[in-house]
Amino acid sequence: MNDTWIILGASSTIAKAFTRSVAETGAHVILAGRRMDDLDATAADAxxxxxxxxxxxxxxxxxxxxxxxxxxxxxxxGGTVSCAVFVGSMPAQDAIDADPSLIDGTITDSLTGPARFLQMLAPLMEAQGDGAIVGVGSVAGDRGRVGNYVYGAAKAGFATYLSGLRNALGRHGVHVLTVKPGPVDTAMTAGLGKQPFMTTADAVVADIHKALAKKRNVLYTKLIWWPVMTIIKLIPEPIFKKMSI
Structure with missing residues (x-):
């Protein structure tokens, strides 16, 4: 029986690349999102x-x-159910500074909404004793930076949630992978200009599949972000708060 992949935020650029990759394996894909016309087109392609x-x-x-x-x-x-979460929103920090009400949607899109859904899905996955959850966070969640600390806070919370979920479901044969991409060439980053170590959606998806095959717990993509963020996390707070990164 074929696997079933639930893909949350299926209209995003990375989600579409992921959908293409699992469709080619013969999986059933459940494309979940708000833009139904776009989801219909993605379904036809899959x-x-x-x-x-x-x-x-x-x-x-x-x-x-x-x-x-x-x-x-x-x-x-039917089949083994897995879930990949590509949901999130990233208003510019200056927009949030001007309108703090934007915080609510940012936290819901990137943390509480996906976490609530996964909590509903968890009993099904625990009962089947198999499958995988891919949760896409961000390197922005590794430390609060002046340029995007609200978005970073949401992604930090999601990473912590996934860590606990991994601990809980791993005891029942379900693998939970936390993905921390750096900047990816997508619509979300279009207004940011050229970013360091920027990658593509297809490259991120290839890394995800390699990490799933190896049962990795946390994936930085590109890999260069692992040493970069390790160094950033080690910078003492009195120094870090004077930096512009």
């Missing part, structure tokens, strides 16, 4: 690439009423 099935489903991280239908759809498809 079917053409060999997916056993491709089901668009409404998902809004800010509306928990949309969550249960996705779980029910996954149960109905």
């Amino acid at each position: 079917s053409a690439r060999g997916a056993a099935g491709a089901t668009p489903v409404m998902f809004d991280a800010r509306d928990p009423a949309t969550f249960q239908q996705i779980v029910d759809t996954a149960v109905a498809t």
Whole structure:
């Protein structure tokens, strides 16, 4: 029986690359997001690439009423259920400074919404004793930086949540992978200009599959971000707060 992948935030650039990759293995994909016209197009592409099935489903991280239908759809498809989370939003920090109400949506999109969904999905995955969860965070969550500390706080919280979920579900045969990309060439980063060590969605997805095969717990992509962030985390706070990074 084919695997089933729930893909949250399926309209994102990285999610589409991930969808293409698992569709080509014959998996069933459940494409969850807000833009149904876009999800319909992605579903057609996935079917053409060999997916056993491709089901668009409404998902809004800010509306928990949309969550249960996705779980029910996954149960109905059968097979081993896995989930990849590409949900998040990143308003510019200066926009948040001007309108602090933007914090609520940022935290919900990047932390509390995905965490609530995964908590609903966890009993199913625990019962099946198999499958994987891929949670996409960010290197921004490794330390609060002046340019994006609200987004970074949300991603830091998501990484901590995934760490606990990994501990809980790992005892039942479910693997949880935390992915920490640096800047990726996507619509989300389009306004940031050229960033150091920028990578592509396809490269991130290739790294994810390698990490899943090796049962890695945490993936930095590009790998250069692991030593970079290790150094940044070691900078003493009195020095760090004077830096502009």
